[in-house]
Every structure is written in C-alpha cells, then in structure tokens.
Amino acid sequence: MKRKRIKYYKVPLYNAQKEFLAKKDVLGKYIPVSWSKNSVITAVLSAILIGGYGSKLDAQLNDNVKKEDLKEGKKQLDQNKAVNLFPPLFEHGEGKGAIGCIVTAPPVFISEADAREIIEEECRKAGLTFDKHDFEVKDVAVRERNERLIEVYVNEKEGKEKNKKLTEEDKKRLEWYIERMQGKMLKLDGYNSKIGFGYEFISNEEYNDVDSMRDENDKLDLVEMSTVTEFNMKKAGQKLRNVLRKNGKFPSVVFYDPLVNMLDDLGVKKDLSWADRRKITGEKSRNLLRAQVLDFIDWYKTNNLDGK
Amino acid sequence: MHFTLHVTADCNMRCSYCYSPLKNRSEMSDETLSNTLDFASTLSPENTGIIFFGGEPLLKRKLIEYAVDECKKRKDKHGYNYHFKITTNGMLLDDCFLEFAEVNRVIVALSFDGVKNAHDACRSDLAGSGTFEKTKEAAILLLKYQPFASVLMTLNPETIEYYFESVEFLHKLGFRYIIASMNYAGSWQDKHLKVLKREYKKLAAWYERSTIAEKKFYFSPFEMKIASHIKGEEYKCFRCALGKKQVSIGPDGTIYPCVQFVKDGISNKDYSIGHVKTGFDGNKRNKFYKLSQKTDDECEKCALKVRCNNSCSCLNWQTTGKFHKVSDFLCEHERILFPIVDKTAEKLYRLKTPMFIQKHYNPEYPLLSLIDESL
Numbered sequence: 260m261k262r263k264r265i266k267y268y269k270v271p272l273y274n275a276q277k278e279f280l281a282k283k284d285v286l287g288k289y290i291p292v293s294w295s296k297n298s299v300i301t302a303v304l305s306a307i308l309i310g311g312y313g314s315k316l317d318a319q320l321n322d323n324v325k326k327e328d329l330k331e332g333k334k335q336l337d338q339n340k341a342v343n344l345f346p347p348l349f350e351h352g353e354g355k356g357a358i359g360c361i362v363t364a365p366p367v368f369i370s371e372a373d374a375r376e377i378i379e380e381e382c383r384k385a386g387l388t389f390d391k392h393d394f395e396v397k398d399v400a401v402r403e404r405n406e407r408l409i410e411v412y413v414n415e416k417e418g419k420e421k422n423k424k425l426t427e428e429d430k431k432r433l434e435w436y437i438e439r440m441q442g443k444m445l446k447l448d449g450y451n452s453k454i455g456f457g458y459e460f461i462s463n464e465e466y467n468d469v470d471s472m473r474d475e476n477d478k479l480d481l482v483e484m485s486t487v488t489e490f491n492m493k494k495a496g497q498k499l500r501n502v503l504r505k506n507g508k509f510p511s512v513v514f515y516d517p518l519v520n521m522l523d524d525l526g527v528k529k530d531l532s533w534a535d536r537r538k539i540t541g542e543k544s545r546n547l548l549r550a551q552v553l554d555f556i557d558w559y560k561t562n563n564l565d566g567k
Numbered sequence: 568m569h570f571t572l573h574v575t576a577d578c579n580m581r582c583s584y585c586y587s588p589l590k591n592r593s594e595m596s597d598e599t600l601s602n603t604l605d606f607a608s609t610l611s612p613e614n615t616g617i618i619f620f621g622g623e624p625l626l627k628r629k630l631i632e633y634a635v636d637e638c639k640k641r642k643d644k645h646g647y648n649y650h651f652k653i654t655t656n657g658m659l660l661d662d663c664f665l666e667f668a669e670v671n672r673v674i675v676a677l678s679f680d681g682v683k684n685a686h687d688a689c690r691s692d693l694a695g696s697g698t699f700e701k702t703k704e705a706a707i708l709l710l711k712y713q714p715f716a717s718v719l720m721t722l723n724p725e726t727i728e729y730y731f732e733s734v735e736f737l738h739k740l741g742f743r744y745i746i747a748s749m750n751y752a753g754s755w756q757d758k759h760l761k762v763l764k765r766e767y768k769k770l771a772a773w774y775e776r777s778t779i780a781e782k783k784f785y786f787s788p789f790e791m792k793i794a795s796h797i798k799g800e801e802y803k804c805f806r807c808a809l810g811k812k813q814v815s816i817g818p819d820g821t822i823y824p825c826v827q828f829v830k831d832g833i834s835n836k837d838y839s840i841g842h843v844k845t846g847f848d849g850n851k852r853n854k855f856y857k858l859s860q861k862t863d864d865e866c867e868k869c870a871l872k873v874r875c876n877n878s879c880s881c882l883n884w885q886t887t888g889k890f891h892k893v894s895d896f897l898c899e900h901e902r903i904l905f906p907i908v909d910k911t912a913e914k915l916y917r918l919k920t921p922m923f924i925q926k927h928y929n930p931e932y933p934l935l936s937l938i939d940e941s942l
Contacts, residue, residue: 260755260756260757260760260895260896260899261895261898261899262863262865262866262893262894262895262898263865263898263902264865264866264868264869265869265870265871265902266868266870267870268870268871268905271796271909271912271913272913272916272917273796273797273909273912273913273915273916273917274797274916274928275796275797275798275799276798276799276801276927276928276930277799279797279928280928285928286924286925286928286929288919289919289920289921289925290921290925291921291922291925292781292921293781293939294921294925294935294939297938297939299938300935300938300939303931303934303935303938304935307929307931347918347919349917350917554917554918557779557918558918558919558920560779560780
C-alpha cells in the first residue's frame, strides 16, 4: 500500500453544472415520474423554468408569480414531459463507413432481420414485446411526395409534353419514377399498440431515405455525386429521433447500425481471411447494437413505461 | 460558522476505533457553555451552528437543554440565529429527547455501522457486548420523529466486507442520508483494498439501480466525488478551511481547529487555537490554517489533486501527524473510488436518468426534494 501520483485521469464524460445549465430549459426535460405527479413541485419547477435558478426563485415566489407566468411554465413543462417520452439516441458505435470503388475497409452491415432479432430478444427479456411490425406512421414521411416531378413524369408518360410514342420500356421507367416521387411514410420496425411505443432500426437499406429527411437542425448540403457511398448512421439516427420527437404522436426509440469497419483496430488479427474478418467484425457490430438496446431498456425501466 | 461543542469526554460505549482516549472524563460546565454561546454568537450572529458532540453528548442532556434555552434567550434579546445538531450513539435516545428535538429543531444524527456483524465488531457497550439491537431500536425511533435523519457509519478493515450489505441495510431501514467514513487510522492492508474495491463496485450497482428507480438518498462517498466534478470551481468551497469555518470547543472551553484535535479535552493543548473566554489566538489559528493549505509533494502533480480528499487536515494529522501529508490508505482509497464513481455517473448521465440530473444539476434540488417528501 502506498501513495501514488496519478499522471493522467480522463475527464469524466458527464457535464459540469455550468455547461449543463447553459442548455435552454434543460432541467424541465428530465423530470422524475414521482415529481411530475406532484402539482406543487410542478408549480415550483415552472417558476424555476421561467425565472432561472437560485435566489431569483425565492424572489419570484415572494413576489407572487403572475398566474399567467405559472400557466406558461406549466405548459412548457407539459410539453417537455411529452417530449421526455422520447428516449435519447443510445450511442454505441460510430456508425460511420463507406462502400464503393476506392474503399479499402468496408463496414459489415447488420440486416433488418438480424437487428430485429437482437432488439426484440433483449426487449422481450425486459417484458417489452411488439405486436405490430412495419407499422406505418402516417404523418412522418421519410421521403416527401414531389408533386412537381410527378406532374412532369405523368405528363411525359401520357404524351402531353412531347408528342412522341413511348416504348413499353419508357413507360416502365416513368412508372418507376412516378412511384419514387409518391413519397414514403415511415414504417416502424416494431410497435407495441398497448402502450403506444415503437422502435426503428436504421439499416443501410433505409439510410438514404432517413438521411434525406430534414429536421430543424439541418443545413442545406450540396449534393455530391460519387462512386463512393458514405454513411453516417449515428447522425441519421439523431435526425430520425428529432423528427419523431417533434411529431410527438408515436413515442419510439431509434437504433442505428453501429458500422464496424473490417480493418478497424479491434483486435482482429491481420492474417485472417476476409470471411473470418467479416464474421468477427459482424459479431462486434451486433454486440454494439445490443449495447444500444440494453441502454434503452435501462431508460425504459427508469421511466416506468413498463408500469412497474 | 459552526461550533462543535464537546459537552463531555465521557462515553457509555467503548468503540474500538474511538480516537478519544479514555483517561480523562472532563465535562463542560454551565458557565463554560454560557461563555461558549457568547463567543459563538458574537462571532457569527446571523447563522450560528451549534453541534453537540462528545464523548456521548446525551450523557449531558440537561446541559443540552440549557444550551438550547440560552440560545432562545439570546435570539429574543439580540436577534441571533441558531441551528442545532447532535451526534449520538443512540443508547440514551428516547421519546422525551426526540420530542424536545422536534420542538427546538435539533437535528439528530445517529452513529450506526450497519449490519450486526459490522456494528457489533467495533461498537460495544461498557460490558463489552455488541450494541446492534439497541442502536437499531434507536434508529427506528429516530426515523419516526425525523425521517430525514442522517446515519453516520464508520468503515474498518475488519468489517469492510460488510460495506455494501450495511449501506443497503441502513437504506432499507429508512435512512436516506448515509454518511460513510473510513477509519483512516485503522490497520489497512493490501488484502483489504481488494475487498474495498469489490464492495464499491457493488455499491455502484446499487447506486445506479436506486437512482434509476427514483429512490431518494444521499450516499456521501459517491455524492461528494460526483460533486467534485460537476461543481467545478465551486467544489473548492467544500474543502477544508481548518479553524476558519468550523471549530471544536473542548469541555473546558479550549478552542481546537477540528474535532480530532480535542481528544480528551486535556492532553492535546498544543493544538489549541484559543479559549472561549479570551477568544482566538490569531497567530496559532493562522499558522494552522496556512499549514492546512499546503499540498503534499506527491499530491502536487497528481491529476486527481483538486477532486481528492487530500485537503482534510484533521484526517491527515490523525494518520500521518502532518496537516498536509496524506496517508497511504487515503491515497489508495481515492484511487479505487474515483473511477468507479465516475463510471456510474457517466452511465446515469448518458441515460439522462431524471433523478440523477435533478439531484446533481438542479440548484433547487433540496427544496424540490423536500416538497416531494413532505406532500
């Protein structure tokens, strides 16, 4: 036993108070269930939300907070409470990768079927099952309907624009375009209709649709054409989560493909065959997805959504 | 400012780790008490904290009642403000005293080491018998009157294997404020460190589960370490300011920089920093304070320096004889505890666990928590 100087200690991955409270209305977003049932706490929290923290609160309470202000605070809290039913994105795996001509370390994707199996297996253990699959969320479009292009293609197909005879192949091509432009509604991979809660896994097949969605934080990016397709699953996951949260009608958890790349330094021996490497990397990727699900289950229990 | 009044050096128990020698049995007189209150009230009229301490303070129940009464008179006459606290072993705790405490707002803290195996191993009565059953009865009675009472547990090398079990036991018994302190002067060996680490890991899992389940509790080793990161610069306020924010008053009115220096109230006068009749000895008080602000060479470049418990001069003096030199065990303890606590806090933060967020980030948490408990 001896005294020993620590040369390096990593900065803990939880915010300092100042940083945390700098985020707008942040305390109102995370309210213990027992507090949310207590009208006095709700009123005091409302006062805090309106007026800031510390001595200001005392001053406000003493000055008899205006009723309208309290109402406004309460409204804000209720909104936050509803928003709070949306779990955060549980981050395990960077979700970044690329495929295409010059890519030397492609990721191993998790298929929709594999992901559903992992997610539902872990959820089942926690007592959460999903009675509906591919449950359509009618007012959340993952691909917007493009009226202008539909009109262009329909006109072309019907020969209104140019007076030329279309081949069957042309018609098929235009049908395909029209179909693409119809838009697409989000379908949740699983949904529990009893408690009104679902999940969605973003796979590589769905990535482009989700990535092209716009949420309030998006800036307009220039479209780059390339023979390489890049993925940022985590960002897409965050985006889908924000869209669902803003919509507010279908509380759901979003998982994303963690995308472990085959040449990542994850203890994979260099002399392994491509197939073995793929197998090991795939397993690591599935474990990361499982970690996302386990974090979600902790969250699910925390918020007593299981009613226990 | 807080004044810890050692109203007696006598005790009705014989705990193996007690740092107060048995040879003298001095007691505080009514006159010394009165002088102490005059001294304390003029120094800190707006907020005077009076802590009744011992020995076992309830052996001097009449003196305590007299003190509270005197404070009331001073409040009426001069407008001074007081708050009271007592630390007891519970042997003499009864309805009568708790009713008195309720009326006069005396906060009672109970020394209780946890499960029978842990408690009885060190805390025995004058006949050498364990006091677990009696302490448990006192705890149940106390919680009836003061549901928010603190429990003070001391951890020893011989009983460290019961650490988690004891915390869980005390929490289930109804204590929400669990203050756990190591007996740093104990004979700690490497084999105990392994057990300590194992116990802290179990406690981390318990802390996580309980926070997620929105249970209300304060478990000092974890809360303090989390605060040391979350509060940032503000955390410095929690650090030792020897003889400045809190002093101990021995039975004869001698002022000491902190609790451990009082001993029997007679044999450790080298460390006195004044007397309630004559006031502070400014030179000695400042000398000790300056010594306490020094940092051990080994700690100076340590990455945990700011967050660590190395600044507790009272503990350092008790274990190494120097105000600024930490003991090997304290250093080992801190190095075991920090990574475990931070990992737990990181997870609870990542999950945005509401109770964790409110408890550690909401400056109004104590008020909100109190409302939640009261309604």
